[in-house]
Amino acid sequence: MIEVKNLTKRFGKQLVFENLNFKINDGDFISLIGPNGSGKTTLVKIMMGLEKKTSGELKIDKQTIGYVPQFRNIDLDYPLDIEQFVRLNLKFTLSPKKRCEDNEQIKTILEKTKLTEIKKRPLGLASGGEKQKAYLAQSLLNDPRILILDESTASLDVEVKMQLMDLVKELNEKYNLTVIFITHDYELTKKYTSRALFFKNKTIEEVNVSDVSEDMFEMRG
Numbered sequence: 001m002i003e004v005k006n007l008t009k010r011f012g013k014q015l016v017f018e019n020l021n022f023k024i025n026d027g028d029f030i031s032l033i034g035p036n037g038s039g040k041t042t043l044v045k046i047m048m049g050l051e052k053k054t055s056g057e058l059k060i061d062k063q064t065i066g067y068v069p070q071f072r073n074i075d076l077d078y079p080l081d082i083e084q085f086v087r088l089n090l091k092f093t094l095s096p097k098k099r100c101e102d103n104e105q106i107k108t109i110l111e112k113t114k115l116t117e118i119k120k121r122p123l124g125l126a127s128g129g130e131k132q133k134a135y136l137a138q139s140l141l142n143d144p145r146i147l148i149l150d151e152s153t154a155s156l157d158v159e160v161k162m163q164l165m166d167l168v169k170e171l172n173e174k175y176n177l178t179v180i181f182i183t184h185d186y187e188l189t190k191k192y193t194s195r196a197l198f199f200k201n202k203t204i205e206e207v208n209v210s211d212v213s214e215d216m217f218e219m220r221g
């Protein structure tokens with residue numbers, strides 16, 4: 001569970017948000033929505049221990065967070081294949097036992113993310129959706145209990161977005177994985193998430209997913 005009490009963040013004199021209060025339960029599929037610059041990324045950075053809070057409380061197990069970034073294209077001549085890319089975050093080891101365990105873990109993750117058949121494909125030649133699946137697979141190393149999708153579906157075709165989200169939903173349901181989905185996508189919010197946290201007036205309020213409307217995503221200013 002993640003528990004936030006009166007969480008406030010300032011950058012110098014700039015107040016990003018104040019007095020955030022919410023709980024996220026294990027297995028929740030949460031969308032984090034709000035206009036540009038409202039503090040979504042800052043909040044997840046604080047959750048991941050990459051940014052300091054100014055005040056308030058945050059209870060979370062930092063060891064168990066996986067992170068999938070926004071899609072960015074990768075050069076055609078990128079040297080690693082999909083499997084090698086997924087293995088990147090493994091710690092180097094000389095222990096044969098640990099190597100065996102790592103290989104098993106990678107095999108399972110490639111199966112979970114439906115990448116087994118294309119694991120030898122050079123990442124640079126993979127489609128946008130396949131690249132995002134490779135990032136998703138990499139984020140599952142070390143068996144995270146919380147998965148943060150930071151606009152991970154942006155710039156993908158509609159069908160590919162849905163495929164990625166179907167896969168994330170499957171992981172959420174099968175393994176009770178908690179998912180926090182930062183998004184500007186109104187339709188994906190409605191279709192996939194069960195709770196929505198909305199940044200408004202420098203704080204957060206929970207809204208019913210059925211009440212989420214397009215104007216909640218509008219650009220600031």
Ligand SMILES: Nc1ncnc2c1ncn2[C@@H]1O[C@H](COP(=O)(O)OP(=O)(O)OP(=O)(O)O)[C@@H](O)[C@H]1O
Pocket residue numbers: 011016034035036037038039040041042043
């Ligand atoms: N390291 C930093 N130093 C100073 N200001 C920052 C820093 N990081 C973010 N900010 C500011 O904090 C505010 C919130 O930014 P943040 O990236 O969290 O918003 P966001 O809701 O994720 O926006 P977007 O939807 O555009 O990604 C912005 O005004 C931003 O300029």
